[in-house]
Amino acid sequence: MKRRRALTVLVLLLTVTFIAAWTSRSPEKNAKFNYPEPRFPSYLKPPKSVEDLIPQARAYALSKEGTQGQGMGKFNRGDTLLLVPDVTAEPLPLEAVRRALIERGINVVIKTEAEMVGLTNSDAENL
Numbered sequence: 001m002k003r004r005r006a007l008t009v010l011v012l013l014l015t016v017t018f019i020a021a022w023t024s025r026s027p028e029k030n031a032k033f034n035y036p037e038p039r040f041p042s043y044l045k046p047p048k049s050v051e052d053l054i055p056q057a058r059a060y061a062l063s064k065e066g067t068q069g070q071g072m073g074k075f076n077r078g079d080t081l082l083l084v085p086d087v088t089a090e091p092l093p094l095e096a097v098r099r100a101l102i103e104r105g106i107n108v109v110i111k112t113e114a115e116m117v118g119l120t121n122s123d124a125e126n127l
Contacts, residue, residue, distance in 0.1 A: 047092055049092070050092055050095045050096045050099065052092075053092055053093055053096035054096050054099065054100065056096070057093070057096035057097045057099065057100035058100045058103070060072055060097060060100065061073070061097065061100035061101050061103070061104055061106075062104070072097070072100075072101060072106075075101075075104075075106050076106075077104065077105035077106065078105060078106075078107070079106050079107065080106075080107040080108075080109065081101060081106055081107065081108050081109070082109045082110075082111065083097070083098070083108060083109070083110045083111075084110075084111055084112070084113060084116060085110070085112055085113070086112065086113050087112050087113065087114050087121045087124045087125050088125075089112070094110065098110060112124070
């Protein structure tokens, strides 16, 4: 039993020593690898307006296969579509999809889950 305890303490000390040595490496040692500075990918920049999202929304509105097989391309001109987002849905993508569907001649009605049960969006967010 004492040997097992001693072995456990030894392994723990070695682990702590290794971690301490690894984290105390100076930046100068890492500089020899010449890694580029970190940067944010340009394709992940947040949209500033609905127009930034329209190309993706048009593609989604024309796609017959979307997430979980529910593409918007299955709807025909003159159809009326009810979109029911939750209250946390971002307004820019929702508006972009609405505009893309209207371009295809589809009538779009948007009601949040809160509105469907008679609450205001602010009341639902506070629940």
